[in-house]
Amino acid sequence: MPPKRIAIVTSSTRRPRLNPTITQYVYDVLTTDPTLPTTPLETPDTNPRHIVFEILDLAKQSLPLYDESVIPASLPATDPTPHYSKAHTRAWSELVRQYDAFIFVTPQYNWSIPASLKNALDYLFHEWKGKPAGIVSYGGRGGGRRRNI
Ligand SMILES: Cc1cc2nc3c(=O)[nH]c(=O)nc-3n(C[C@H](O)[C@H](O)[C@H](O)COP(=O)(O)O)c2cc1C
Known part of the structure; x- marks a missing residue:
């Protein structure tokens, strides 16, 4: 069984932005933590306990403002990718499917x-x-406050 792949998602896309710096910090902390069984992606590893962290930057995905004609939840759960109407959605689907878990840095x-x-x-x-x-x-105010509703 291959190692689990965890995407650390860089979520803001404006330029300039702080997000890549914080994403890199999260990546560095996780990949140097001696308690985590991490492995570099390029290292062949069949130990199922091992995990790989990868940075996934939304600014590099070329996603326009939502323009998909199908409703994602209505597609076949086991293989939704070919059913999207847009090439950029199929590419995004194929990429996200490869990951087992996500850390959104936002x-x-x-x-x-x-x-x-x-x-x-x-x-x-x-x-x-x-x-x-x-x-x-x-x-700017710490990122922890929720809106009162
Ligand atoms: C449109 C906009 C709205 C923001 N709203 C908040 C907010 O509600 N609370 C907060 O703590 N900071 C807020 N900020 C400050 C941002 O969180 C801060 O500038 C952060 O560094 C932005 O991340 P980025 O550089 O990766 O885009 C806002 C910034 C922008 C541009």
């Missing part, structure tokens, strides 16, 4: 996530479903 924008992250999440459904996810947030 700023707060108006007490929520940036539109770039919401957009990237909305494009898919089964590719995320049931996979563990964590959030590292930051912001």
Whole structure:
């Protein structure tokens, strides 16, 4: 069994942005933690306990504002990728399917996530479903406050 692949997602896409610096910090902390059984992606490794961390930058995915004509949740759960109507969605689906878990590194924008992250999440459904996810947030006011409703 191959090692588990965990994507550390750089979620803001404006230029300039702070996100790549914080993503790199999270990556460095995780890949140097002696308690985690990490392995570099290029190292052949069949130990199922091992994990690989990879940085996935939303700014490099060329996703337009949501324009998919199908509803992601309505597609076949086992193989949704070929059923999307747009090439960029199929590419995004194929990429996300490769990961077993996600760490979203995200700023707060108006007490929520940036539109770039919401957009990237909305494009898919089964590719995320049931996979563990964590959030590292930051912001001008710390990134921890939730909007009162
Ligand atoms: C549109 C916008 C909205 C923001 N809203 C918040 C907010 O609600 N709370 C907060 O703590 N910081 C807020 N900030 C500050 C950002 O979290 C901070 O500038 C952060 O560094 C932005 O990350 P980035 O450089 O990766 O885009 C906001 C910034 C922008 C651009």
